[in-house]
Structures are given as C-alpha cells and as structure tokens.
Amino acid sequence: MTKPRTRIQARNSTTILDAALDVFSQHGFRGATLDMIAEGAGLSKPNLLYYFPSKEAVHAALLNQLLRNWLDPLHAMNPEGDPVAEIMAYVHRKLELSRDFPRESRLFANEMLQGAPRMREVIEGDLKTLVDEKAAVLQMWMDQGRIAQLPPVHLIFSIWAMTQHYADFDVQVRAVLGPEHDPFAEAGAFLQTLFVKLLTPSPQISAQQ
Incomplete structure (x- = not known):
C-alpha cells in the first residue's frame, strides 16, 4: 500500500512541476535539463530525483x-x-x-x-x-x-x-x-x-x- 504524501512532499512535488513547466514551455523537451528544473524549484538535483526519477517522468x-x-x-x-x-x-x-x-x-x-x-x-x-x-x-x-x-x-x-x-x-x-x-x-x-x-x-x- 502506497503511503500518503506528507504536506512537505506534496509542496515540493508541486514546486518541481511548476518550475518544470517554465523550463519545458521555454526550452521544449530536448532543451530542458533536470539541472534547470532543480534550479528553478530551488532544490538540489538529488532532491528532485527523489520525487521524479527522470526528465521524462517530470514531463x-x-x-x-x-x-x-x-x-x-x-x-x-x-x-x-x-x-x-x-x-x-x-x-x-x-x-x-x-x-x-x-x-x-x-x-x-x-x-x-x-x-x-x-x-x-x-x-x-x-x-x-x-x-x-x-x-x-x-x-x-x-x-x-x-x-x-x-x-x-x-x-x-x-x-x-x-x-x-x-x-x-x-x-x-x-x-x-x-x-x-x-x-x-x-x-x-x-x-x-x-x-x-x-x-x-x-x-x-x-x-x-
């Protein structure tokens, strides 16, 4: 059974997706990188990968x-x-x-x-x-x-x-x-x-x- 996300996890996931939306809408899938998304979200890349295992998963x-x-x-x-x-x-x-x-x-x-x-x-x-x-x-x-x-x-x-x-x-x-x-x-x-x-x-x- 999947454990429900904590409030912090839900907030971080939303923050990542919002940052990714900026990056993907400006640079497209090919031009976007996980580093760009992590920077936009104010998180480290390893922290981002805790929520989404790849650029494809975020997209x-x-x-x-x-x-x-x-x-x-x-x-x-x-x-x-x-x-x-x-x-x-x-x-x-x-x-x-x-x-x-x-x-x-x-x-x-x-x-x-x-x-x-x-x-x-x-x-x-x-x-x-x-x-x-x-x-x-x-x-x-x-x-x-x-x-x-x-x-x-x-x-x-x-x-x-x-x-x-x-x-x-x-x-x-x-x-x-x-x-x-x-x-x-x-x-x-x-x-x-x-x-x-x-x-x-x-x-x-x-x-x-």
Whole structure:
C-alpha cells in the first residue's frame, strides 16, 4: 500500500512541476535539463530525483495534468443543452484556459510540434475518442437543424486554433494590439460574434427542416 504524501512532499512535488513547466514551455523537451528544473524549484538535483526519477517522468506528469485540464471543457459539452450555448461555453472556457494557463498551452504546442513522441498514444486514444463523441453530438444538432451544417471535427479544430493562439502567440498578439488593449476580453467578444454567426442556420435551411 502506497503511503500518503506528507504536506512537505506534496509542496515540493508541486514546486518541481511548476518550475518544470517554465523550463519545458521555454526550452521544449530536448532543451530542458533536470539541472534547470532543480534550479528553478530551488532544490538540489538529488532532491528532485527523489520525487521524479527522470526528465521524462517530470514531463509525463505535466502532460497528464495538462491533458485532464484541457479536455474537461469538452467533456462538459452537454448533448441535452442548447447547442449554441453549449458550444459558446466551450469556446469561452478554452479562451480562459489560454489566458490562465499559457505555459501549459505552449508545453502542449511544443509536444505537438515535435511529433507528439510522448503523447501519441493518448491523442490517438482518449483524445480521439472524446473528439469523435462530441463530433457526433455536433452532427446530431446539425441534423436537427439547430446549428448550421459544418464539418464537426473541423469546427472543434477551429475552436482550438482560435483560442490557443492567444496563449501560444501571446507576445505577437500583445505587440500588435498594443498595451492599451486587453487581448482576452476583445477575443472573447470577437469569438462570440464570429461563432454565433457561423453556427446560426440560414433561414432557407431552417424553413426546410
């Protein structure tokens, strides 16, 4: 039976993962080292290795935590709810995740750019299963004439692209907009308008349903 972690162990583990998130999101997996992570955490390398036996183990813990948080909003899409309200709730929650967890978004982007060597099994398994499930919900709403006919998986892709852009390209976004702008507030209003218009069935199609 595994002994529960002490408060100090839990705190040190959290500190290590937070430092690792900075290192991995800035340098990618290849460029990151355990020495960098230990320095960021304010711990010795042997102390870090007490909690995580390798760089791979730290990275895997971060990715597993990230994927759970990243997928929760998609899990929450309710087939019994109002389609536009459910989709827009998902859009805004994804934008909030980009605002509140930019390092995590960049960590995930780095992993994808490297060919997902440490996440391929998950993205081809759990992630694909969830996307297929929610795409079927979107298609059901489309078939009922409640939202416009669109390729459902590409609709999900577009939500990912348009929300995670604000985390992954934060420096570019802020440089172009200027310091007087709040990129996430403006993005929220823009995406609300864009997706509501995109999702609204044309009157001709609605009349034929």
